[in-house]
Amino acid sequence: MDALAGRVAVVTGGGGGIGTAMARAFAARGATLVLADLDAAALERAATALRRDGATVYTIPTDVGDRAQVEALAEETVRRCGAVHVLCNNAGIALFGEIAQATHKDWEYTMRVNFWGVVHGVETFAPRLIAQRSGHMVNTASMAGCVGMQWLGVYCASKFAVVGLSEALFRELGRHGVGVSVLCPMIVDTRINENSARLRPRELANPGEAFVPPAAAMAGGVIAPDEVARRVVRAVDRRDFYIFTHPEQRDILRRRAARQDRMFEPDLW
Numbered sequence: 417m418d419a420l421a422g423r424v425a426v427v428t429g430g431g432g433g434i435g436t437a438m439a440r441a442f443a444a445r446g447a448t449l450v451l452a453d454l455d456a457a458a459l460e461r462a463a464t465a466l467r468r469d470g471a472t473v474y475t476i477p478t479d480v481g482d483r484a485q486v487e488a489l490a491e492e493t494v495r496r497c498g499a500v501h502v503l504c505n506n507a508g509i510a511l512f513g514e515i516a517q518a519t520h521k522d523w524e525y526t527m528r529v530n531f532w533g534v535v536h537g538v539e540t541f542a543p544r545l546i547a548q549r550s551g552h553m554v555n556t557a558s559m560a561g562c563v564g565m566q567w568l569g570v571y572c573a574s575k576f577a578v579v580g581l582s583e584a585l586f587r588e589l590g591r592h593g594v595g596v597s598v599l600c601p602m603i604v605d606t607r608i609n610e611n612s613a614r615l616r617p618r619e620l621a622n623p624g625e626a627f628v629p630p631a632a633a634m635a636g637g638v639i640a641p642d643e644v645a646r647r648v649v650r651a652v653d654r655r656d657f658y659i660f661t662h663p664e665q666r667d668i669l670r671r672r673a674a675r676q677d678r679m680f681e682p683d684l685w
């Protein structure tokens with residue numbers, strides 16, 4: 417049975433970047449879309465463009481950091497569409513800077529969206545997918561959820577959590593016929609930096625200047641969101657767990673695994 421044609425796909429952070437690209441790719445395969453985003457204007461812009469291309473799109477303004485709003489998203493999706501088949505917990509923000517200089521509000525803002533946003537999606541939607549005994553969840557982490565990166569420590573902590581919970585979910589939901597993937601891109605051409613500053617809640621704002629990322633943190637190949645989305649669709653079709661997007665990831669992961677493996681050499685044991 418086709419995982420996407422005639423199915424209902426919910427995408428958080430669907431108002432821009434990778435989220436809109438995933439929605440476009442799902443719609444091209446015949447899925448009905450439910451887009452959720454904190455930025456209601458961006459949500460409507462994305463929906464208008466997708467509808468122009470023939471997609472059926474519902475929009476539900478949602479702050480994923482608020483559990484009640486994510487519960488309302490699930491209820492409203494089922495009310496309008498009858499079911500949920502694919503959930504992409506994709507909304508996220510990124511802050512740059514040294515861990516030692518991060519404020520407590522930097523931690524709270526990052527974890528609120530990147531960690532709690534995914535947890536809210538899981539606790540709200542997983543029971544529904546289990547009850548259906550079908551469907552697929554895609555959690556957007558990052559390569560920064562697989563390897564610790566300097567200047568991105570707070571972000572890494574939030575994304576490592578997403579990778580860990582997704583690995584456990586893959587095993588647990590798999591027993592119920594539900595697929596799980598974790599999306600781990602490196603740099604993708606989106607407006608995440610400006611959106612992260614613009615959407616930051618006032619109560620979690622820092623006094624003073626926003627941190628400007630050093631050039632080193634931004635080095636590496638940049639790919640288009642549509643390329644990421646193509647890989648997401650393939651992973652949903654094949655029920656792959658990891659979704660990597662950049663060929664250079666292979667060497668980085670191998671070097672990390674080799675450093676771990678070295679610690680098991682007999683001379684160190």
Ligand SMILES: NC(=O)c1ccc[n+]([C@@H]2O[C@H](COP(=O)([O-])OP(=O)(O)OC[C@H]3O[C@@H](n4cnc5c(N)ncnc54)[C@H](O)[C@@H]3O)[C@@H](O)[C@H]2O)c1
Pocket residue numbers: 428429430431432433434435452453454455458478479480481506507508509510529533556557558559600601602603604605606607608609611612615
């Ligand atoms: N762009 C990259 O290089 C990159 C790399 C790795 C991982 N990611 C991850 O990909 C995901 C999508 O990011 P993107 O690059 O497309 O950025 P983006 O800013 O273009 O899209 C993120 C969307 O999430 C929305 N959003 C932010 N806070 C929200 C909240 N509290 N509730 C609901 N929606 C909210 C924003 O309005 C925006 O539309 C994020 O989880 C990000 O961490 C991005």
